[in-house]
Amino acid sequence: MTGPERHQAILESAARVICAKGYDGATIQEIADACGLTKAGLYHHIQSKENLLAEIMFYGMDLFEAEVLAHVEGIEDPVLRLMACMDRNIKMVTRGKCKEVTVILHEHATLTGDAGKRINARKKKYVTFLERGFEEAIARGRIRPVSPTVAAYSFLGMVLWTYKWFRPDGKLSDERVAADMIDLLFTGLVVQGSSKVETR
Amino acid sequence: MTGPERHQAILESAARVICAKGYDGATIQEIADACGLTKAGLYHHIQSKENLLAEIMFYGMDLFEAEVLAHVEGIEDPVLRLMACMDRNIKMVTRGKCKEVTVILHEHATLTGDAGKRINARKKKYVTFLERGFEEAIARGRIRPVSPTVAAYSFLGMVLWTYKWFRPDGKLSDERVAADMIDLLFTGLVVQGSSKVETR
Amino acid sequence: MTGPERHQAILESAARVICAKGYDGATIQEIADACGLTKAGLYHHIQSKENLLAEIMFYGMDLFEAEVLAHVEGIEDPVLRLMACMDRNIKMVTRGKCKEVTVILHEHATLTGDAGKRINARKKKYVTFLERGFEEAIARGRIRPVSPTVAAYSFLGMVLWTYKWFRPDGKLSDERVAADMIDLLFTGLVVQGSSKVETR
Amino acid sequence: MTGPERHQAILESAARVICAKGYDGATIQEIADACGLTKAGLYHHIQSKENLLAEIMFYGMDLFEAEVLAHVEGIEDPVLRLMACMDRNIKMVTRGKCKEVTVILHEHATLTGDAGKRINARKKKYVTFLERGFEEAIARGRIRPVSPTVAAYSFLGMVLWTYKWFRPDGKLSDERVAADMIDLLFTGLVVQGSSKVETR
DNA sequence: TATGAATGAGGGTTCATTCAT
DNA sequence: TATGAATGAACCCTCATTCAT
Numbered sequence: 010m011t012g013p014e015r016h017q018a019i020l021e022s023a024a025r026v027i028c029a030k031g032y033d034g035a036t037i038q039e040i041a042d043a044c045g046l047t048k049a050g051l052y053h054h055i056q057s058k059e060n061l062l063a064e065i066m067f068y069g070m071d072l073f074e075a076e077v078l079a080h081v082e083g084i085e086d087p088v089l090r091l092m093a094c095m096d097r098n099i100k101m102v103t104r105g106k107c108k109e110v111t112v113i114l115h116e117h118a119t120l121t122g123d124a125g126k127r128i129n130a131r132k133k134k135y136v137t138f139l140e141r142g143f144e145e146a147i148a149r150g151r152i153r154p155v156s157p158t159v160a161a162y163s164f165l166g167m168v169l170w171t172y173k174w175f176r177p178d179g180k181l182s183d184e185r186v187a188a189d190m191i192d193l194l195f196t197g198l199v200v201q202g203s204s205k206v207e208t209r
Numbered sequence: 210m211t212g213p214e215r216h217q218a219i220l221e222s223a224a225r226v227i228c229a230k231g232y233d234g235a236t237i238q239e240i241a242d243a244c245g246l247t248k249a250g251l252y253h254h255i256q257s258k259e260n261l262l263a264e265i266m267f268y269g270m271d272l273f274e275a276e277v278l279a280h281v282e283g284i285e286d287p288v289l290r291l292m293a294c295m296d297r298n299i300k301m302v303t304r305g306k307c308k309e310v311t312v313i314l315h316e317h318a319t320l321t322g323d324a325g326k327r328i329n330a331r332k333k334k335y336v337t338f339l340e341r342g343f344e345e346a347i348a349r350g351r352i353r354p355v356s357p358t359v360a361a362y363s364f365l366g367m368v369l370w371t372y373k374w375f376r377p378d379g380k381l382s383d384e385r386v387a388a389d390m391i392d393l394l395f396t397g398l399v400v401q402g403s404s405k406v407e408t409r
Numbered sequence: 410m411t412g413p414e415r416h417q418a419i420l421e422s423a424a425r426v427i428c429a430k431g432y433d434g435a436t437i438q439e440i441a442d443a444c445g446l447t448k449a450g451l452y453h454h455i456q457s458k459e460n461l462l463a464e465i466m467f468y469g470m471d472l473f474e475a476e477v478l479a480h481v482e483g484i485e486d487p488v489l490r491l492m493a494c495m496d497r498n499i500k501m502v503t504r505g506k507c508k509e510v511t512v513i514l515h516e517h518a519t520l521t522g523d524a525g526k527r528i529n530a531r532k533k534k535y536v537t538f539l540e541r542g543f544e545e546a547i548a549r550g551r552i553r554p555v556s557p558t559v560a561a562y563s564f565l566g567m568v569l570w571t572y573k574w575f576r577p578d579g580k581l582s583d584e585r586v587a588a589d590m591i592d593l594l595f596t597g598l599v600v601q602g603s604s605k606v607e608t609r
Numbered sequence: 610m611t612g613p614e615r616h617q618a619i620l621e622s623a624a625r626v627i628c629a630k631g632y633d634g635a636t637i638q639e640i641a642d643a644c645g646l647t648k649a650g651l652y653h654h655i656q657s658k659e660n661l662l663a664e665i666m667f668y669g670m671d672l673f674e675a676e677v678l679a680h681v682e683g684i685e686d687p688v689l690r691l692m693a694c695m696d697r698n699i700k701m702v703t704r705g706k707c708k709e710v711t712v713i714l715h716e717h718a719t720l721t722g723d724a725g726k727r728i729n730a731r732k733k734k735y736v737t738f739l740e741r742g743f744e745e746a747i748a749r750g751r752i753r754p755v756s757p758t759v760a761a762y763s764f765l766g767m768v769l770w771t772y773k774w775f776r777p778d779g780k781l782s783d784e785r786v787a788a789d790m791i792d793l794l795f796t797g798l799v800v801q802g803s804s805k806v807e808t809r
Numbered sequence: 810t811a812t813g814a815a816t817g818a819g820g821g822t823t824c825a826t827t828c829a830t
Numbered sequence: 831t832a833t834g835a836a837t838g839a840a841c842c843c844t845c846a847t848t849c850a851t
Contacts, residue, residue: 434633556789590763598793
């Protein structure tokens with residue numbers, strides 16, 4: 010494994026450690042171990058611990074936008090769009106070997122400086138995307154009126170919290186979790202007969 | 210201020226720092242500063258950093274159980290019980306000078322040893338309380354059937370995530386946030402005419 | 410030993426190590442050893458290695474100005490002033506337990522930032538003081554015309570280089586070195602009969 | 610460029626870096642950069658950092674002896690010999706692309722082991738050469754009696770310090786600096802009418 | 810020759826903790 | 831109680847050096 014692949018593998022290994030111990034709790038030594046390198050060897054690939062976090066976050070954002078946003082942005086109906094978004098977002102958190110890469114986006118440690126601003130801007134963009142979705146759905150009479158902000162953060166809370174409790178080997182499949190969360194949040198919101206599209 | 214009051218004040222100051230910087234990111238120096246003590250002075254009041262975290266968590270659990278659980282456990286109707294619980298839990302996170310004490314319960318850093326087991330048991334008890342609530346509501350035909358586990362963790366995700374985005378001086382009051390979240394989660398779940406009790 | 414005295418003792422010990430090994434070559438460990446402290450213990454007294462260097466340099470400048478400049482600035486005759494200055498400066502470099510503190514002023518490592526600017530300004534002030542002395546001596550017809558700049562830097566080179574070769578237990582006393590250097594630089598410069606003051 | 614030329618070019622580039630940052634402050638990486646090589650590439654040309662310093666010093670000594678000593682050793686009159694020596698030594702420090710190579714001879718870092726002994730022996734030889742010059746001049750009645758040691762080290766201090774302050778693009782030319790320093794040190798020493806040779 | 814990758818040793822610095830006063 | 835001083839352990843990071851390619 011060489012070049013960009015190698016680099017990504019390092020980001021992913023590091024993300025797993027940071028996810029498990031937190032940014033401040035994770036040592037460069039532990040991260041290096043997870044990468045099968047010595048500390049000094051790891052530094053051949055990264056600039057600093059903080060920069061490593063930044064790289065993981067950018068990578069996570071890229072992944073998230075490619076795997077979630079890119080697939081749902083084009084959906085015309087706002088309710089279907091939000092539901093598809095929730096489905097994909099939940100699965101991004103529950104399955105796939107890169108889940109930690111995206112989970113880290115919500116790490117306590119905040120990036121300083123320019124990188125932090127750019128990550129926050131992209132996070133904010135996602136929140137806004139959700140808010141706009143709810144606004145649009147309300148405007149079209151597809152759902153009952155609610156605060157788009159509260160709805161967006163409820164959506165996020167439900168989805169992101171999943172990482173903390175979901176176990177792939179548990180009783181519930183992530184298909185079931187996704188379906189149920191979508192049901193919980195949207196079924197009660199949708200105004201029946203508001204559209205030709207069947208939502209349930 | 211002396212005795213137990215003093216001790217609680219220290220726990221609360223420490224909780225604020227740990228909430229802001231994370232357990233690993235918070236320094237004993239910073240905590241001491243926040244308490245108006247020197248490092249060595251602080252050690253007259255605490256046993257160790259980890260024990261301090263444990264104390265805060267026990268204190269937080271006590272507060273949570275007194276302010277939330279104690280007030281809602283007696284509510285006969287499971288839906289009303291869960292709604293009241295959400296309302297109180299959200300407000301515990303958004304207002305009050307001790308919010309950090311309870312927020313820390315979900316800190317990344319987990320307590321080790323016996324204290325950790327006891328805190329986890331109490332957290333688990335809360336999750337179970339919520340699951341039982343949803344189960345009971347389903348059994349009584351008050352709400353549509355959903356996975357009680359998914360419902361409980363959705364409840365928790367919505368509520369706990371609030372700490373990350375809610376600003377007391379923002380556009381939304383916590384009254385509004387609580388009302389809207391209750392609406393989002395329960396209105397769609399409740400089976401109309403399932404009870405004499407008006408839920409909205 | 411406590412307080413400011415203790416602090417000065419640390420600066421002096423550190424100066425000895427830095428003088429012997431150079432700033433980059435001296436380790437904090439070695440400096441701590443010389444102070445009879447552990448590394449962490451030393452950091453109780455200093456802010457950083459660079460700041461330690463800055464402190465030593467400021468201390469050295471203070472010493473130099475108090476022991477050399479303050480004693481000669483008032484001398485009316487410029488030649489006598491420069492000669493007295495050379496005498497004191499040489500002895501500051503050859504004797505006294507604090508010699509390293511002043512020798513470090515000419516360390517290769519240059520301070521960065523504000524501290525560096527302030528030290529350089531004080532060094533420049535000394536060069537200018539010497540240049541003015543030679544200018545004044547020329548203007549009064551006390552010495553033959555020479556470039557004041559070259560004269561000032563020759564003065565400095567002779568004096569400062571002394572640290573590199575002079576041995577207190579060698580054949581030459583510092584009294585002798587000072588007298589001979591003054592002789593070498595000034596005897597040939599002074600215009601005979603230029604003043605009532607006998608210079609030799 | 611190949612072979613010995615290439616090697617010398619590397620020594621010269623390295624000397625520039627080491628002169629600018631000091632031996633301990635200069636990194637192999639920085640030296641490699643200055644040579645237009647990678648670190649590993651540089652190691653095909655050098656044995657170790659310390660050995661590189663040794664090579665530079667030997668090269669510098671060779672240059673110095675060829676450019677300075679070789680040209681003045683044959684001068685019969687000791688005063689003229691010393692003056693010519695000062696002239697050449699100053700210019701070696703102020704001009705020429707190899708000046709750093711000779712300046713490094715006075716680096717703080719001292720070579721260890723055999724190489725160190727050989728370099729020190731050659732340095733000592735130069736000091737002795739100067740001392741003998743002054744002794745001889747005194748013996749012949751050409752200059753006033755002074756300590757040859759103090760005179761020799763004054764000579765060296767004046768000359769070597771020049772590297773620290775002289776700027777090729779400054780107001781003073783190195784011709785002027787050399788002439789003035791020779792004037793400063795020798796004019797006052799020389800006994801008028803001591804020789805047929807005009808010294809000024 | 811050249812280099813990307815790797816490393817053991819060590820550098821400066823910080824941290825939680827202790828203790829004499 | 832309180833604190834200034836001290837410390838062992840660990841942390842992030844850099845360095846001179848090596849080696850497979």
